[in-house]
Amino acid sequence: MRKKVDARIRTLVENGVKTRQRSMFVIVGDKGRDQVVNLHYMLSKAVVKARPSVLWCYKKELFLSSHKKKRMNQIKKMMQRGLLDPEKDDPFSLFVASTNIRYCYYADTHKILGNTFGMCVLQDFEALQPNLLARTIETVEGGGLVVLLLSSLTSLSSLYTMMMDVHARFRTEAHVDVVGRFNERFILSLASCKACVVMDDELNILPISTSIRSITPLPNIEGEEGLTEMEKDLKELKESLRDTQPVGPLVGKCRTLDQAKAVITFLDAISEKTLRSTVALTAARGRGKSAALGVAIAGAVALGYSNIFVTAPSPENLKTLFDFVFKGFDAMDYKEHIDYELVESTNPAFNKAIVRVNIFRQHRQTIQYIQPQDSLKLSQAELLVIDEAAAIPLPMVKALLGPYLVFLCSTVNGYEGTGRSLSLKLIQQLREQGNKLLSNGSVDGGPVSGRVFKEVELAEPIRYAAGDPIEAWLNELLCLNAANHISNIEGRLPHPDECQLYYVNRDTLFSYHKASEVFLQRMMALYVASHYKNTPNDLQLMSDAPAHHLFVLLGPVDETQNALPDILCVLQVCLEGEISKQSAMKSLSEGNQPNGDLIPWTVSQQFQDAEFPSLSGARIVRIAVHPNVIRAGYGSCAVDLLARYYEGQLTGLMEGDVDQPKLNENQSAVTEAAAKVLLLEENVKPRTDLPPLLIGLHERRPEKLHYLGVSFGLTQSLFNFWQKRKFVPVYVRQTPSDITGEHTCVLLKPLENDDVDGRKGVSGGWLNPFNLDFRRRFMSLLGYNFRSFAPALALSILDPKISFTEQEGVEGASTENIFGGQTPLLTPYDLKRLESYSNNLVDYHLILDLVPTVARLYFLERLPASLSYGQAAILLCLGLQHQQLEHLEGQLKLPGGQILALFNKTIRRLHTQLHKAASKDIEAALPRLREVTMEPHKTSVDDDLKSGAKKVQEDMREKMEVMLDPDKLQQFAIAGTEAEFDEALAGGKLPQSGLLSVKSSGAKKADRKEKAKGGKAGKEKRKTDTSKRPASKKARKQT
DSSP: OOOOOOHHHHHHHHHHHHHTOOEEEEEESTTHHHHHHHHHHHHHHHOSSSOOOEEEEESSOOSSOOOHHHHHHHHHHHHHHTOOOTTTTHHHHHHHHHSOEEEEEGGGGGGGTTOOEEEEEEOOGGGOOHHHHHHHHTTEEEEEEEEEEEOOOSOGGGGGGOOOTTHHHHOOSSOOOOOOHHHHHHHHHHTTOTTEEEEETTOOBOTTOOTTTTOOOOOOOOGGGGOOHHHHHHHHHHHHTTTSTTHHHHHTTOSSHHHHHHHHHHHHHHHHOOSOEEEEEEEOTTSOHHHHHHHHHHHHHHTTOOEEEEEOSSGGGGHHHHHHHHHHHHHTTOOBTTTEEEEEOOOGGGTTOEEEEEEOSSSOEEEEEEOTTOGGGGTTOSEEEESSGGGSOHHHHHHHOOSSEEEEEEEOSSTTOOSHHIIIIIHHHHHHHHHHHHHHHHHHOSOOOSOEEEEEEEOSOSSSOTTOHHHHHHHHHHTTTGGGGOOOOOSOOOOGGGOEEEEEOHHHHTSOOHHHHHHHHHHHHHHHHHOSOOOHHHHHHHHHOTTEEEEEEEOOOOTTSOSOOOEEEEEEEEEEEOOOHHHHHHHHHHTOOOSSOHHHHHHHHHHTOSSGGGSEEEEEEEEEEOGGGTTSSHHHHHHHHHHHHHTTSSSOOOSSOOOOOOHHHHHHHHHHHHHTSOTTTOOOOOOSOOOOSEEEGGGSOOOOOSEEEEEEEOOHHHHHHHHHTTOEEEEEOSSOOTTTOOOEEEEEEEOOOTTSOSOSSSSSSTTHHHHHHHHHHHHHHTTTTTTTSOHHHHHHHHOOOOOOOHHHHHHOOOOTTTSOSSSOSSOHHHHHHHHHHHTTOSOGGGGTTTHHHHHHHHHTTOSOOOOOHHHHHHHIIIIISOOOHHHHHHHHTOOHHHHHHHHHHHHHHHHHHHHHHHHHHHHHHSOOOOOOOOOOOSSOHHHHHHHHHHHHHHHHHHHHHHHTOHHHHGGGOOOOOHHHHHHHTTTSOOOTTOOOOOOOOHHHHHHHHHHHHSSHHHHHHHHHHHHHHHHHHHHHHHO
16 A cells, blocks of 8 residues: 655655755664665655665564575566565565665674765664664765664653663673663654654654654755855865875865865875874764875875885774775876785785785885784884774884874774773873973974974764764764863862762663753763773663662752752762672682672682672772862762762661662653553653752662772772772783773772671781782782883882881791791802892892792791882892893883892892891700799798708707617616626736726626527617727727
């Protein structure tokens, strides 16, 4: 059945062709594919040239044959069999068979870059991402159509709760409720696009398309009347330079005035031939950057440059550049095979891309492609052209710069989101150097030495006309031109202590209200100005990811003024952790790492710890400070307030959770209400029942967390910032990033929480074992993957103790496993060598093998010797990084003699500690006398003497009593009677001998014999008698 098409649809298509501006059609319904034929037919009738080509993007299944020849054979077979119905099947079949259609998976859309199509068809809405949306739409030329196919819907509001494919990556084990805020904002934004029509699969326009109600056909303008002011200026410029060689023919190839000015700037730098200029060309997509570079290279060849080098991430990216090099040659009457020849790559991965052009018209000249990492091959270069420099790691771009003419080209504000690394870091450095040179030259009045920096920017598009409504809508939807929304801070800058941190309600932020849109653009402007890479996909992550939260730091808010406050700092936080132990054990056993929960999975994998993922934490995904107030303390203030908030210091006592409306409930209510209205009657508007955009932290209950974490590309300034905020490192990636060349690192800060044992602070607690283990591993890797680290950065990460107290120095080094055992770390010969070097008797090469061991012992705090930071840096470079002395001279900016002098002092102090420790070990091994401990007696000396005297007296008394016993004395009685003595003294004289003898009686002798036969008493008496006999003789003699 034929149906008349709404005239407004045809008018929109024709107006777009007349103004070289694109149009967009959103078709709702399962038969929307059939309407693509009608739209393409309208476009073909409106354009003068051949049938427009089509880019058809899909997720997985196309539901039609993508091969043209195969489709043509199918049509012929159906016609032969009589199965082809011209009313139904013929239009679409002929469209597929007769149109140049490029079918492309969404996953392969990077392959269509640099191509231009007249029409773009996007199906499988659930697979669309912001990156894919911008990447595909930007390939459509001016006057072309963008067609978005949606399946049958009861209402457009049902897309609010539609689950997208990307949502699966946003879910984590603890956060599974994804809310499609981006879809809601996308649908609401369609009403604001002046060149967008939303209709059903029967081409009935839906009420949301309010801008097309009053559309009128534009008149046909031909000749000079249809030219804009810039096009007229370009025409005049080409006329004025027509007879100038080689500028005139080359400028004639330019399509816009901006491109012509860029080519003239390049040719001016080439004609100077001073080889000390750097020209940077930046622009958004579709502005003709590569074409301008190609034309400039052709001009360099005409001006006599012999060695021209071109580099890009891949030689396939240089297709447009070389095409315009050859167009420039054609303009200057260069003939292929006569004046130049091409050399294609034999590498299958490069797909026969051109890698070399040999020119031999005047003299031998070469245009040679080199890979970005081959900077050493540029010794003979005169001109270096770097195309898409933002896609090359920044360290490589810096290494490519040298004493030759350099042209830089990069995309900014495009779908890639790249270019910020180049503009924020490299171009800023070059700009400062150029300004310094100019200021020095103006002061001195003499010639300026050094490099001169020039900037060129292309604003006017080539692929489509200026003011394209689709480009404006896409830039606003995806915040691609957010850099234009950076506002100047007016009035007094508040002190950081006066600022407050607010929680941003994402439901209101992405509701597409005017005030919310302005606030969102300002937030994204800070992101773009602060970070090296931002992609449109980050916007969907910000809006839909359930674990992400937003905070802003604002100054004192004046409630009397009806205006949004200036944003000083933006924080994006992702809640992580709370992973079950079973999931952690399964991940460790299988060796995989699920999506999300970056810090828990990273730490768990690095330390093989299944307990850490069960902790809950918050990772600071981004922190962006207003570019006008950098280093004013606002970033530090925001991080400190965030830590205090999650520790519960900013919230009062709450009986229950704060009542916050959930968006999914609101969306369900909106969807249910819209289901009662027909699709052709639905009027989609921003919701009004929304909570406040900003919520004070005292009004919201914080989540219970154990730590704050951050992951970033390791640089000295960033590490110092987080280290001052009491964050400690636990992981540094060994391989650098492909984009920036920086190593990713993870830092953690423990929060006050009763669930985990440990003291508060960095030096102890549950986090201390992770940090200590990381430092030991990092110390070992300094000689391998981290060998290129600057000494200051390596010391900051290690954070060694280099100042010791006198008491620690007196106690000396810990000698455990240093000198003893079967394999000691240091032998007596090693100590002797260290002593000789300390006394300046030998060269440092003699102890170079000992430096790693001594350095490791020192940085493990086993040698308590106080060193300066310079000495510690020298010890680290020589001992842990194994660097040469020449490398230290460049790193420390010190002469070699001074470095060796500091190194000698360092070894002297360390040897003193080692010698002291060795002496203690030797002294401990020598034999020693046992020490006698003198303890006081319980009894005093006087009491002891008195008791002793008393005891002696008692003993003497007992002896005297025994001696004076009559029975005892009887044994000493003298035998004999008076008569016997008188008889012996007969005559009255004693004998001359003086002895008088008296004979004993026999009875007494008998008694003595009886007693001798007795026991012990008899023996004793016999002994006594025997002893007394000599005495009796003596007595006799004396007598």
